[in-house]
Amino acid sequence: MSKSDDGLIDVRRIMLELWRGKLWIIGSAMLFTALFVALAFSITPTYRVSTLLVPASTEEDAGGLGAAMRSLAGTASLLGLSIGGGRNNVDESLAVLKSRGFLEQFILEKELMPVLFEKNWDATRKAWRTPDDVPTPARAYKLFSRNILSVSQDRGTALVTVSMKWRDREQAADWANELVARLNAEMRDRALKEAGESITFLEAEMKSNSLLGVQAAIGRIIEAQINKQMLANVTQEYALRVVERAMAPDEGDVVWPNKKLLAALGMLLGALIGVAAVLLTGKVRRT
DSSP: OOHHHHHHHHHHHHHHHHHHTHHHHHHHHHHHHHHHHHHHHHSOOBEEEEEEEEEOOOTTTGGGHHHHHHHHGGGHHHHTOOOOOOOOHHHHHHHHHTOHHHHHHHHHHTTOHHHHTGGGEETTTTEESOGGGOOOHHHHHHHIIIIIEEEEEOTTTOOEEEEEEESOHHHHHHHHHHHHHHHHHHHHHHHHHHHHHHHHHHHHHHHHOOOHHHHHHHHHHHHHHHHHHHHHHHOSSSSEEEEEOOOOOOTTOOSBOOHHHHHHHHHHHHHHHHHHHHHHHHHHHHO
16 A cells, blocks of 8 residues: 555544544534633723824924024024024923823822722722732833833824723723823923023023124024913913824723634634544544
């Protein structure tokens, strides 16, 4: 008998074994499908909410600050000033949004530690279950920044998406909207502080410098900084304007668990285990 005949006999034998044990294979597939479906229903659902943002006008565009800075470039050496290029306010704002200090402050002020570490928190005693293993703000920041918050920017359209993945869909929407509001407030406060310090410095430089051309250039810079202060004071969405606020999704619109996917995986795993068991049983029976 040739090798090809042996191979054909082996394939026929395997197919015959599988046919004989088809009920075991079907039963195993159904069992694991049921287990995976039960697992899917036992898992707390996770939702995703997103808010869509667009960059606001840059600080240098506001009030003609960029033109004023360029007009000062010719006299910068006389003032001892370093005139750099325009900075990317969007990148700076997103860096602040993802920074540890900003997120830790948000977590602590919103009292989210018991919410983020619910299993470690005793709601009845309002204390941590294990005093020796109290979660720290650093752990909360890692959990929040890695598993809950995601920030992305489309470089083509400049649109920014801030998303939250969390088990409470209403809470996730509130967090996303409040984070954006806090970011705008933070960037507005920084702009006001920077403009105030610049005005103080420039006024001192104007008093100490008698060159009319330099004084005129400094005056334009001061005017631009005052315009920037006015803009920051009246603009709530200073860094990022909200195109679409985060809204809670429907109850059935979950990110995880994917019940259909888990059911398919359970069926596939059960069938594979059934096939392996039938073939192994047949091999043992033949020896």
